[in-house]
Amino acid sequence: MLLDKGWLVEARRVPSPHYDCRPDDENPSLLVVHNISLPPGEFGGPWIDALFTGKIYPDAHPFFAEIAHLRVSAHCLIRRDGEIVQYVPFDKRCVACGCIKLSGAGTL
16 A cells, blocks of 8 residues: 555545644554444445545434544545545544553553
8 A cells, every 4th residue: 555645645534623743753653443433333425435535414414413423533444335435644642532441552
């Protein structure tokens, strides 16, 4: 895979405003893989892009009223058809929802 300024050349770019700068002395040391479907149990719609770009409509589904206030993102999403969508360049730090505790890695 080729990178261009932190972006995968092959990925569809959907820039998210939900990121910050990674400190110069901080290097990524692990990969976290999540799964997501929006609304829960439904696949293939536009809602993940909407959530990660801050454009989810609270009235579009009852569940969205609960999450519309979130400011979250991911570096990449691999859709069920194999398409890669990138929201944040790899040299930036995504904004995550909540804390994750991993053995030996501290709190993310």
